[in-house]
Amino acid sequence: MDEIELKTAPVDFRFPTTNQSRHCFTRYIEFHRCVASKGEEAGECDKFAKYYRSLCPGEWVDKWNEQRESGTFAGPL
């Protein structure tokens, strides 16, 4: 069994508050902007995906994914 790597989204000094909702939201947007500009295949965006998956409750991600598909997502993509 290979060793599990203990690694997660780092501390981001743009979001020093207890409330981390914006941290998660920003990482989600950063990922999708990155994919939009560099394409899915580029590995550069994977870290943003890892970050938002660590920070966002799964329910939120599902909701945002649905909204993006139906074109009602509120964030700047």
Add this chain to the structure above:
Amino acid sequence: MILIERLFLTIALSDAAEPWQLGSQDAATPMMQGIMDLHHDIFFFLILILVFVSWMLVRALWHFHYQTNPIPQRIVHGTTIEILWTIFPSIILMFIAIPSFALLYSMDEVVVDPAITIKAIGHQWYRTYEYSDYNSSDEQSLTFDSYMIPEDDSELGQSRLLEVDNRVVVPAKTYIRIIITSADVLHSWAVPSLGVKCDAVPGRSNQTSILVQREGVYYGQCSEIRGTNHAFMPIVVEAVPRKEYGSWVSNLLIA
């Protein structure tokens, strides 16, 4: 001294509430240690003031008893003593405030990069835990619900209304970020031994960080009692060595 305490006084550290408990549970994080130290520091001033005030009170009652002192004194003003009893308490308050603020701000600060992120999501009436650091897609790979074990099902030795079916397993001696949120109503994620009490608010994700210093099982309860079953959604954190945490995660990922 510590050796004597370990050998004779403390048989097991208390990480859950016990009957007729008056003090805090034993600290397992630096934060809780800080909270307890502050409590003891403040208690020092508290006892001083209590003794002083009681002494003044008893003394006044004794000396100005109506039988020994039938004619009351008519002093209504004393500048010196008024200055003294204003300045002196403010200095005491300052001595209490300095360590209190230092602790408060150090609790908020998240400086060290955490090694894992755990999301604790409150539901009516259970908790969901998401370990999403190991996901490779938006599909959740490691998530589970944690329900209280009902009174009828609990086994001998288990704490009543405190044990859950799925415990939160965390590595000890590791910086952990906990993201607390709720899917329906206000909840709270509180574990006394870890010095954590954080409200779970729908639509908002609160962050707190812990560093569990010793392996053990820590019990806590919902601390936002605003509905019928908040009392029946306890929190159980199990701190294990890093290696065991690794194998726990890989077992769940395979399953």
